[in-house]
Every structure is written in structure tokens, then in C-alpha cells.
Amino acid sequence: MEEVSRRNFLTTAINVLIGIWAACAAGLSGFAGIRYIWPTEKTAGPPGEDKVSFPAADLPEGGMKKLVIGGKPVGIIKSNETLYALSLICTHLGCIVNWHPEQNRLVCPCHAGTYDLNGTVVAGPPPRPLPSYDVKITGDKIVVG
Ligand code: FES
Numbered sequence: 001m002e003e004v005s006r007r008n009f010l011t012t013a014i015n016v017l018i019g020i021w022a023a024c025a026a027g028l029s030g031f032a033g034i035r036y037i038w039p040t041e042k043t044a045g046p047p048g049e050d051k052v053s054f055p056a057a058d059l060p061e062g063g064m065k066k067l068v069i070g071g072k073p074v075g076i077i078k079s080n081e082t083l084y085a086l087s088l089i090c091t092h093l094g095c096i097v098n099w100h101p102e103q104n105r106l107v108c109p110c111h112a113g114t115y116d117l118n119g120t121v122v123a124g125p126p127p128r129p130l131p132s133y134d135v136k137i138t139g140d141k142i143v144v145g
Contacts, residue, residue, distance in 0.1 A: 049069065049070075049145070050069060050070050050145050051069075051143065051144070051145035052067050052068075052069055052143075052144050052145055053138070053141045053142060053143040053144070054067075054141065054142055055140060055141060055142075056137055056140050056141060056142050057140070058142075059076060059078045059083075059142060060078065061078055061079070061080075061081070062078065062079060062101040063077070063078060063101070064076065064077045064078075064099040064101075066088065067144060069133065069144060069145050070145075072087060072088075072089060073087070073088040073089065073096060074086065074087055074088060074133055074144065075087075075088045075097075075099060075106070076135060076142060076144055077099060077117060079101070079104060079117055082117075083135045083136070083137070083142065084117045084118070084132070084135070085132060085133035085134070085135035085144045086106065086115070086117075086119045086130045086131070086132050086133070087119075087130050087131040087132075087133075088106075088130075089130075090108040090110065090113050090126055090130075091113075091121075091126045091127060091128040091129070091130065092108065092110070092111060092113050092124070092125045092126040092127065093110060093111070095108050095109060095110035095111075096109075097109075097113070097115065097130070104116070104117060105117075105122065106119075106130065108124065108126070111124055111125050112124045113125055113126040115129065115130050118132070119131065119132050133145055
């Protein structure tokens with residue numbers, strides 16, 4: 001009788017440990033799944049300036065320079081000798097979009113939202129275009145905002 005009780009105790013203890021492990025694994029994968037579907041918006045930075053300038057030589061053709069304007073990430077892109085200044089915050093769920101010069105597109109890493117250089121959505125789930133900022137060349141500086 002005592003042997004059966006010990007076996008039952010060990011079986012129950014192992015089952016409890018497996019249950020705890022499974023609950024932890026499910027919780028972690030659930031959290032990761034939620035993070036994928038609803039990523040945390042990590043876009044708030046220090047308040048920053050509303051108008052930013054930098055040397056025009058710092059932005060080569062096809063390149064992008066990232067700035068923080070009003071506490072938000074903004075990408076300044078030079079393509080075909082034209083300047084574009086766009087918010088880098090995806091309008092779907094707030095991930096930071098990346099510049100892909102070979103495609104001439106900004107692409108969101110979270111759900112593949114894709115924007116053209118005017119900020120217009122060309123693919124994926126984003127509901128609105130990327131907001132744009134005023135950008136111009138003044139002397140040897142690029143002024144944004
Ligand atoms: S956050 Fe979903 S496409 Fe950008």
C-alpha cells in the first residue's frame with residue numbers, strides 16, 4: 001500500500017511539474033503571439049526639436065537619414081535628387097518601417113505594410129499613408145519640419 005502511495009505521489013508530482021512547464025510555455029508563446037499581432041509602440045522619445053537641420057552632404061543619393069522630430073522618428077530620403085521626409089511609424093500598429101532603396105519602398109517588418117516615397121500604402125494592412133514633413137535645402141543644409 002505504501003509503495004502505491006509513493007508511486008501515486010511521484011506521478012502526481014511529475015504531472016504537476018509538466019503542467020506548470022506547459023502553462024509557462026503557453027504563456028510565453030501567447031505573449032510572443034500577442035506581441036506579433038499587436039507590437040508595442042516604441043516610438044516615443046525625448047520631445048526633440050520640431051525643426052531639424054543637418055549637412056546636405058550627410059544624405060547620399062538613395063540614402064535615408066533618421067531623425068527625431070517632436071519625439072517621433074522621421075526618415076529623410078533622397079531619391080532621384082528629390083527629398084522626402086516621412087514618419088517612420090507604421091500606421092497599422094506602430095512598428096518602425098525600414099527603407100529599402102532597391103525597391104524604392106518603405107517596408108514594415110511587422111506585417112509587411114509597404115509604402116511608396118509619398119507615404120502612400122501600396123501593400124499590406126496599413127489603413128493610412130505615412131505622414132510627411134516639410135523638407136527643403138537651405139544653403140548646404142537640409143531643413144526638416
Ligand atoms: S505594424 Fe502592421 S504592417 Fe506595420
